[in-house]
Amino acid sequence: MIRTITYKEYLKIRRPFLAILAINLVAVAYVWLETRELFRKEHAEMVWYQVLQLGRLYYGALEYAPVAVGVALALVQFLPEMRNERIRLSLHLPVDASAMMLAHFGAGLAALCCCLAVQAAGLAWITRAWFPAEALTLAFGTWLPWALAGVAGYLGVVLTLLEPSFPRRLCNLAAAAGVVGLFYRDVPPGVYAGVLPWLVVSIPLLFLADLHPAYRYRSRRAG
Amino acid sequence: MRRLSQWCFAALLVGLLALYLPALYDKAFVMDMEKTHLLYSPTLKQFIWKEKVLNPPAEARAKAEDHHAEFVYRDESGHYYSREEFERNLPFIYYKNMELWGLLPLEIGGQTFDAAAIRENRRVLELKSNAIHGRAVDPGLYPLLESNPGQARLVFPEDRYRLTPDGLEFINADRNEVDEKLSRTFTAALEDAGFRFPARFVAGKHTILKAYDAGHFIVDATGAVFHLKRVNGEPRVFRTPIDPALGVRHIEVSESRNRDYYGLLLTEDDRIFLLREQGYALVKLPLKGYAPERMDFKVIVDPLYYTAVYSDDATIQGMAATLKNGVLHPVRQYTHTMSRAARSTAQIVRDAIFPFSLSLEREGRLVLKAHVGSRISLVGIGLALAVLAAMRWSRSGERFRRFGLVLVSGIFGLAASAMAFDE
Numbered sequence: 001m002i003r004t005i006t007y008k009e010y011l012k013i014r015r016p017f018l019a020i021l022a023i024n025l026v027a028v029a030y031v032w033l034e035t036r037e038l039f040r041k042e043h044a045e046m047v048w049y050q051v052l053q054l055g056r057l058y059y060g061a062l063e064y065a066p067v068a069v070g071v072a073l074a075l076v077q078f079l080p081e082m083r084n085e086r087i088r089l090s091l092h093l094p095v096d097a098s099a100m101m102l103a104h105f106g107a108g109l110a111a112l113c114c115c116l117a118v119q120a121a122g123l124a125w126i127t128r129a130w131f132p133a134e135a136l137t138l139a140f141g142t143w144l145p146w147a148l149a150g151v152a153g154y155l156g157v158v159l160t161l162l163e164p165s166f167p168r169r170l171c172n173l174a175a176a177a178g179v180v181g182l183f184y185r186d187v188p189p190g191v192y193a194g195v196l197p198w199l200v201v202s203i204p205l206l207f208l209a210d211l212h213p214a215y216r217y218r219s220r221r222a223g
Numbered sequence: 224m225r226r227l228s229q230w231c232f233a234a235l236l237v238g239l240l241a242l243y244l245p246a247l248y249d250k251a252f253v254m255d256m257e258k259t260h261l262l263y264s265p266t267l268k269q270f271i272w273k274e275k276v277l278n279p280p281a282e283a284r285a286k287a288e289d290h291h292a293e294f295v296y297r298d299e300s301g302h303y304y305s306r307e308e309f310e311r312n313l314p315f316i317y318y319k320n321m322e323l324w325g326l327l328p329l330e331i332g333g334q335t336f337d338a339a340a341i342r343e344n345r346r347v348l349e350l351k352s353n354a355i356h357g358r359a360v361d362p363g364l365y366p367l368l369e370s371n372p373g374q375a376r377l378v379f380p381e382d383r384y385r386l387t388p389d390g391l392e393f394i395n396a397d398r399n400e401v402d403e404k405l406s407r408t409f410t411a412a413l414e415d416a417g418f419r420f421p422a423r424f425v426a427g428k429h430t431i432l433k434a435y436d437a438g439h440f441i442v443d444a445t446g447a448v449f450h451l452k453r454v455n456g457e458p459r460v461f462r463t464p465i466d467p468a469l470g471v472r473h474i475e476v477s478e479s480r481n482r483d484y485y486g487l488l489l490t491e492d493d494r495i496f497l498l499r500e501q502g503y504a505l506v507k508l509p510l511k512g513y514a515p516e517r518m519d520f521k522v523i524v525d526p527l528y529y530t531a532v533y534s535d536d537a538t539i540q541g542m543a544a545t546l547k548n549g550v551l552h553p554v555r556q557y558t559h560t561m562s563r564a565a566r567s568t569a570q571i572v573r574d575a576i577f578p579f580s581l582s583l584e585r586e587g588r589l590v591l592k593a594h595v596g597s598r599i600s601l602v603g604i605g606l607a608l609a610v611l612a613a614m615r616w617s618r619s620g621e622r623f624r625r626f627g628l629v630l631v632s633g634i635f636g637l638a639a640s641a642m643a644f645d646e
Contacts, residue, residue: 132383179235
């Protein structure tokens, strides 16, 4: 049954997913163009100075890409389910509701990971083409919080959409925004390294918290 | 699984509320006070400061020349000053104003100082706690500038170097490739001077916006400090006489036109020195209670005194000294509890409402800090429990869980339990 549900999710999101994946490729191509332009305008040593010492972001186009992808995938996956309460049918199938919902989340997160992998591979390739290995550490130290914001964005929208009560939905949206906000502090590149192991704890908590509104939905709690 | 999801949701909400609610409260009700500016006055022969206070006394208000009465100017004896009086008592700091007011040249202790003499003998060296080696983000690639550029302006070289276990490795920026020849040349020059790899760290000011280039200081595996420069494209290495047993922890290089000091040198046991250009001599700053991990440090040099000022979040300390035969002799020390350390009513109410709070703070890198409230937080927890007790219950199990959560997290737990432990 779980395999069938996963296949159903695959069928549902495959076309939008391919479109989102294509947008990610465009974003990576844009970063490549931006980086090339930097080196065309300035001497390489000045670009290295701007990037390594001053913290200039040649990959700034990727800052909100993960969270946009996360939110888009969650909407694509769960908005149709919420229309006419279709998800209620799934929630009353003869299968464990938790396993069934986790299969839904797993399918969405797998799609998100594919998009993030495209971004990560593109960023690594572009960085190593123009910069030494140290710049890669710095770039990923900056991009990783954005990627986690993408995961939080996906899980946060799921938490919001699955909630049957409108006032609680607003509260869940605020909580989701709070988790995403953890990864968007206005700080120079590389400073997240020490705190990331603490902040990442919010992701599994949010993942399991997503089951809570699903249970409420199944029990028809709108208060 | 349902119970687990409830607890995860509750834990997440408590964490988020503890992070965001107190920050929002502070923004709305708590005044963020800047640190006090503490300086040594060569005319008063005591410390004098400027700071913001919430309720300026009548004496300070009487001295306010404009509407900024909350900024008070005061000295150790308790006298308040107007802004202009304050600046007149710090003639070496505000010498440009002194010149405009026609008060230069001035005479202090039988010596006469004009604007040029003051300008030539002024120097400020700083070491922020966040900048100490190991705390700040270090990309690990260093530009060794040409110290003899043959032109007015310094330029970046087309390479950077990294430290490897057995040498320096230069990477050419144009080709993004290791320059084997340059790496061998510089590594050999260091080894010839007695450098033992692997290096501990590199210190330098990695900018071209400075008076000249002093090169880099590199600490070797034994703790010996080497001075590396690139002169006409060739390595120039000096083994400094700095004792490796000092345990050099950080060198804050700060090139100045005066060519007097390379910068500040910090040791493992929190002693701080001025590093002279002449013979790499160390001038110890005789400080009491300096804790580099939590204190920003500054030394202001003027024609008469060396004034060290260092502060944490609540206390600022000053030490004025005179330099004789390469040794600093303290003439005055002062410790001042800053106005920002006083707890306002808003902060007491904050403690009552929030039993603890979390914050993301910059200490070089970003750190997650937990601040625990005071005894007054029990009032908030009691109120939250009372609200909980007044609620209606359909299942006793819910009541038990909610009470537990509110007992440890007060208002955060009350809000989180309402969301997560719905009956």
